[in-house]
Amino acid sequence: MRLFFICLICGLVLLIAGPGFAEDVDHGGDIHFKQPVVGVLFSHTLHVEELGLECDSCHEGLFAYEAGTAEAKDDFTMKSLAEGNYCGACHDGSTAFSSETRCAVCHEGVKGYKRALGLINAPEHDRK
Amino acid sequence: MTQRTIVNGMTLNELESLLVDRIKSCSNSYYLALLICALIMLAGSAAGLMATVGGHHIYYNVSRELTWGVLISTYIYFVVTSTGLCLVSSIGHIFGVESFVPLAKRAVFLAIVTLCAGFFVISAEIKVPIRMMLYNIISPNLTSNIWWMGTLYGVALMVMILEFAFLYLRKYRLAVVCGFIAVIGEVAANSNLAGVFGLLNGRDFWHGAYLPIFFIASAVMTGAAVLIFFHVLAYRLRGESMNETMAKAMNACCKVAILGICIVSFFTVWRMVALLAGEPGGAYLGAMALIRGPYAVNFWVFEIGLALVLPLILFICSRGTDLRLMFVGSALMIVGLFFMRYNMVIVGQAVPVYYSLGVNEARGLIEYFPSYLEILVTLGGFGLTGCLFLLGEKIFDGHKVDSHHH
Amino acid sequence: MTALKFDNLKNEGIENLPDRQRRNFLKLGFAITGVFAGGTILAVTSSVRRSFASSGDFLAQYPYKPHYGMLIRQDRCIDCERCKQACAKTNHVPAYGYRTDILERVRPDAEGQQREFIPVLCNHCNLPQCVRVCPTRATYKDRRNGIVMMNPKKCIGCLTCQMACPYNARYFNEEKMAVDKCDFCWEARLDRGGKLTACAAACPAQARIFGDLSRDDDPVHRVVHQIGRTVWVLRPEAGTKPNVFYTRG
Known part of the structure; x- marks a missing residue:
């Protein structure tokens, strides 16, 4: 009986919290590229929430959903961007x-990459 | 009187037994003080050796950005004291002002001692002292203030040792010549030391011609305070009371100290005003660090309170006669001056060189606090001073002054 | 070269530089510059003009042949730190030290772009304070090329040069037991026939242009000698007459 209630409560919690939780991962968050050069930030928050872009604006035409796919390709370069590929679109x-x-x-x-990884502090706390 | 003829016609054996007798005839508290000072000095030496062999970067808290720590400021503290002692004593035995004459021997001795303490401390800060011995001589750079500073202090040390010897050999003419050279050497060295900081265009907090003048003025004030301190201490140590000439000398010292404090206070006020008015770049940041930043206690309590205001009040209240007040005043000054040097050296570097660029890496003050080893070496310098002072008092029998000096 | 001849030089602008993005940069330039410049540019402009405008006495300021210098195109730096890695590898710089560094400036209220990276290195100054203060002449201005060199054998480790340097370009190398600093890769590359410093060669964005200021056909010389272009040096008030110049676009 007790076990049943625990399960019920857990289920309810999941049911209520689930959508809220899902909303947070509605987009990919911050993507920190490190290829071909270290430290490029793509912010899903900025592009999706603030600028109102849809997922299919980029996925899967320009970028695969899976993070790191573009980085693995040889043509993920500034030259390629200038030709209208990837971000350059x-x-x-x-x-x-x-x-x-x-x-x-x-x-x-x-610096930004290390900050994202928590390896160094935010600049405000560097020195007093 | 026979005791003071030790160097004149005594055999080595007689000399030895005399010195042993003098050392043996001391109170327990003397031995205890000597022991403590010797132990501190040994600890400091060990710490310095350990850091030099093991690597300063491991044991010292100085960094690429804040290069010079407490050891340099302590070095400055000691050598400026030496200059001060040399200057104040020269008033008497070089320039012939009668009331300062009784101070001569102990002043010269203390000038040698404090200079040695300075060299002791800096030898633990120079990273490759062996190269220094060689290349300072065979590859000198005449535009380098630090070369002049080191060389002149080195020469001054030699000359002062000669002067001291001549004073004891009663070759007064030679002593005066040596003393004169020593004063010139010390003053030149001292102002070059100030030039090390003052001529750095890239460091707003120091840059300017006032630093050498400030250093000389504060040397005079330091010298007078240290003379009062050690003379009162020496007489207490020997359980004697001062005679009239010595009391007069103390009175004169007190006046010099008051004058020195006034000049240095004047400089300090105007320097702070100059660093604040118009908020000049990094210098303003440094000034604010002193006024209400992390160095506020160092500045207000030690630099202003203990080194300037309290001693001034105590010296004035003593009227140059109350030895107890003068002793307390000079002791406070000795503590406060240490912080004055520390503040000058550390705060000047604490402002990052790229501060004006507004970059994240140089937003505020660079932090520094001495490591245990740095503190130990610093204390070692004081231990060495104490040790040599105590030994000197006994070996040279209280630096008694010949009545027929001039 | 005479001053007269210099004045007759055609202003070829930044067209000389192998740079496809220059126009876009220029368009953007003024809007950002105004905000980003803050006090720095305004403060240096006058001094740059004084030292580097096309007057006769200015020409005498390149006393070396070659007179090595570097141009930093500040807005092109992306802090990938390939220069730092290349420098460390080429010159055996230990992990605790660096000969070149990249600083980060953030202006949250700036238009368009809020972040800027500023590469820094030894400025190989014409009036190097480090050389003046060194007690044993362990650091010196090389008469062949104007590079501020170190002779580690003579270094006593007093670190006065580190104190005197307005650019934080020096560190104590525990392995050499001497202060170490950028030598424009003289020992590792230039003296062995190399034409570029390791950092300039490694930069993917040509943010660092290495050149010989004494030659009037040199890219660095050309950029520095454009009246219309804002070129500045870091910490001009330190008066060391640096040979590393900064520009945007």
């Missing part, structure tokens, strides 16, 4: 700023 200078400008908007660098 939108970042062409008209839809969004060109991938040939504002380098450090997306390139967070080794």
